[in-house]
Amino acid sequence: MKKKKISVIIPCYNESGNIESMYKRLSQVFKKLNYDYEFVYIDNGSIDDSAIIFASLANRDKHVVVLTLSRNFYKSQGAYTAGIDFVDSDAVVLIDGDIQDPPEIIPQLIKKWEEGYDVVYGSRVKRNDSMFRRVTYKTFYRIFKKLSYIDIPVDAGDFSLMDRKVVDIFKKLPEKNRYIRGLRAWVGFKSIGVPYERQERHRGFTTNSFIDNVRWAIFAIFSFSYAPLELISWLAFGALGLTGVGIIIFTIRYFTYPGTPRGIQTLLLTTLLLGGIQILSLSIIAHYLSIMFDEIKARPKYIIEKIQNGRK
DSSP, X not given: OOOOEEEEEEEESSOTTTHHHHHHHHHHHHHTSSSEEEXXXXXXXXXXXXXXXXXXXXXXXTTEEEEEESSOOTTHHHHHHHHHHHOOSSEEEEOOTTSOXXXXXXXXXXXXXXXXXXXXXXEEEEXXXXXXXXXXXXXXXXXXXXXXXXXXXXXXXXXXXXXXXXXXXXXXXXXXXXXXXXXXXXXXXXXXXXXXXXXXXXXXXXXXXXXXXXXXXXXXXXXXXXXXXXXXXXXXXXXXXXXXXXXXXHHHHHHHOTTOOOOHHHHHHHHHHHHXXXXXXXXXXXXXXXXXXXXXXXXXXXXXXXXXXXXX
C-alpha cells in the first residue's frame, strides 16, 4: 500500500544560518514517521548566501524541493501561497524557516490529523521573547478575535497542518494579499490547537520591525473585520448627538444668560472635532480601498524564478 505523503512548506528570507539546522531537525522527525515526505523550501527573495545552501541540500537529498521566488512577496504569505499551490500531498505543514516553531511538534500535529482533524494549528502558550513583545502579541490576538467576523483562534500563528481538502480550497482562493491564519479559519472544517512553547530564533535577527508588525496587524484587521467601517457610523452618530446637545445648551444659555461668551474657541473646537472625525473616516476608507486596489490589479500572487527537484 502506498504511503501517504506530507509536504513541509518552509519560507525563508535571509535564513542562511538556519537552513541546515531546520533540515537536520526535520529529517530526524520524519525518519521516525511512516510517511513519504518532502521539504519544500521557499527562497523568498533572499539576498544572503541562502541560494548556495539550498542548492547543496537539493543536490544531496531528493526529498528537498526549492522554489526560488523572483523577489520577496508579502513577507512569508506569498511564499506560503507558492508552496501551497505547488504541493500535491495528503497533508501540508506550514512552518517558518527561523526555527522559532520547533519541528519536533510536527508529530503531535500529525497525530491529531490521524484522529480526524482537518486543520491542526500550533497554539503559542508561551513565547521566549521580551515582555513588551509578549504582551503586544497577546493583546493583538485578543483584539483581533473580538473584531473579526469569523472565529479566529488566539495565539495561533502560521505553524499548522492542513489536510489535502483544505489545501485544495486554499488553491482556489483568488485574493492576492493574504493573511494565512485568517484564511485558515475562514475555510473552516474540523480544527484543533496543539499547545507549544515558541522558541527564540536559532540564528540571525528578525527582519520584522515594530512598525512592520503594526502594519501587519492593521492589514489583518482590515482583511477580516468590518469594525473599522462600523466605527465611522458610530463616530457620525456621536458627532450628531454632541452637536444636538450643544445646540440645545447654547440656545438655553443664549436666552437665559445674555452675557454667555460667543467667542471663537467654541467654533474652533467644534471644527477640530468634526475635522478629526472626517480625516479618521477617510483614513479607514483609504485602507479598505488600498486592499481593493491591489486585488483589482490582479497581479500574480508570486513569481517563481527557479525550481530545484520539482515536478513542475
